[in-house]
Amino acid sequence: MINLKNTIPTAAALFLFSLLGCSEFIEPNIEKREVVLLAPANASESNQYSQTFWWEEVEDALQYRLQVVAPNFVNTSRLILDTVIKTNKFNYTLDPGNYEWRIRAENGSSQSPYKTASFVIQPSTIEEQQIQLQSPANRLVTNQSSTVFSWLKLFGADKYRIQIDTANFEDGNVLFLDKTTPNLEYTVAFTKDKVYRWRVKAENATMESKWSVIQTITFDKTPPGEVFPASPTDQQSVARNPTLSWEATADAKKYQLYIFKSDGTSIYSPTFPVTVTGLSYVFTEGKSGESVTWQVRAIDEAGNAGTFSKIRGFSIQ
Structure with a gap:
């Protein structure tokens, strides 16, 4: 006999499940988070024209908006910087003068308040x-x-x-x-x-x-070498969703795979060519009774494309 008590979720369990499921899609709100400025400190003075703007990372932030003006945000005469940064440091070279900078944390749905500090760059020799x-x-x-x-x-x-x-x-x-x-x-x-x-x-x-x-x-202007297919072998009959594989090529960072219809020239679908970083690709679009051809080439870190492999064909059972 089936124990219905163990198979029907309680209302509390359903509610907990819904909360856990939603948490994967709801982005945390960072409107009350505070950015802690580290350098240049407020009211600091320096004779170094190259400054590193540095702040503590904010949890759940995806990026930071940095702004620098002269002399301050109340009486701004020049906007020096207005940029978005993924890390918590940014280097920039300034002329001697009085400045204010501010930073806020941002994600896709919210942003923290700006935190502001002033600093002075004193004249110096180069x-x-x-x-x-x-x-x-x-x-x-x-x-x-x-x-x-x-x-x-x-x-x-x-x-x-x-x-x-x-x-x-x-x-x-x-x-x-x-x-x-x-x-x-x-x-x-x-x-x-x-x-x-x-x-x-x-x-x-x-x-x-x-x-x-x-x-x-x-x-680097030298392309990688020719790719050598491994499987399926030429004109092999394969089950649906076959895995196409090839040998690694020296200097290759990725591979560009072309799949054609039986005529060997018509691209099989808008999916192709497809770029992969591995040495195989599962072809899921084929239908039983079809004949398909394919070839692959290597692309190196500089973007040089190597020689295409020889065209191979296979039929789908």
């Missing part, structure tokens, strides 16, 4: 300063030969020296690039696959700043 690099991002891997290098302006500088090296700046006579420019960017054309290191410093008629941090960029 010898005490360091250039802040902007782009390309550190450790970028690219197949674009023409790259724009950029950095933030430094108060008191007349020009900027950019150096690029394939070693570690050990010999200043054999650098890949050593140029000065009055601009805040410089375009460089790469021709050889290498890892390049770059740095920038500011100069005027009498002084030089410290070198920036050294960042790297990798130029």
Whole structure:
């Protein structure tokens, strides 16, 4: 005999289940959360033009809105920054002057109140300063030969020296690039696959700043090799929802899979081509009695696409 007492949920159990289910979809409200500012502290003074804005992370926040103005938010003469950040730190280079900054936490449905602090940047010589690099991002891997290098302006500088090296700046006579420019960017054309290191410093008629941090960029124009399919074998008869697999290819970061109709040229459906990071794909769209062809190619971190595999076919039972 079935025990109905154990099979019918009580009203309390149903209510608890509904609460647990809803909690997975309701985003926490952060309107009463407070952002704690760490640096620059309120009323602080510094002779460093490059400042790190830093605050404590707020639980359930997805991002933070940072604003910086001069001289303050009551009598604003200049908006310096208004940006959204995923982390709890942001670096920026400022001119000497009086500033206020504020930060709030945000998620998809709510936001905390702004927390505000003031600070002063005192004038100093550029010898005490360091250039802040902007782009390309550190450790970028690219197949674009023409790259724009950029950095933030430094108060008191007349020009900027950019150096690029394939070693570690050990010999200043054999650098890949050593140029000065009055601009805040410089375009460089790469021709050889290498890892390049770059740095920038500011100069005027009498002084030089410290070198920036050294960042790297990798130029890679060489595509990965041909992909070799593993299964199903060519013209094999398979059950529905077969797993297509292939061997790993050196330097591949992902694979692009094409599936065609029996003519070998018509894309099977709008799903394809599909990009996967693994070495297999389950094909669920096929119908019994159909013949299908497929091929796959590797794509490396720089975005270079390799040679397609040979086209294989299979039939669905």
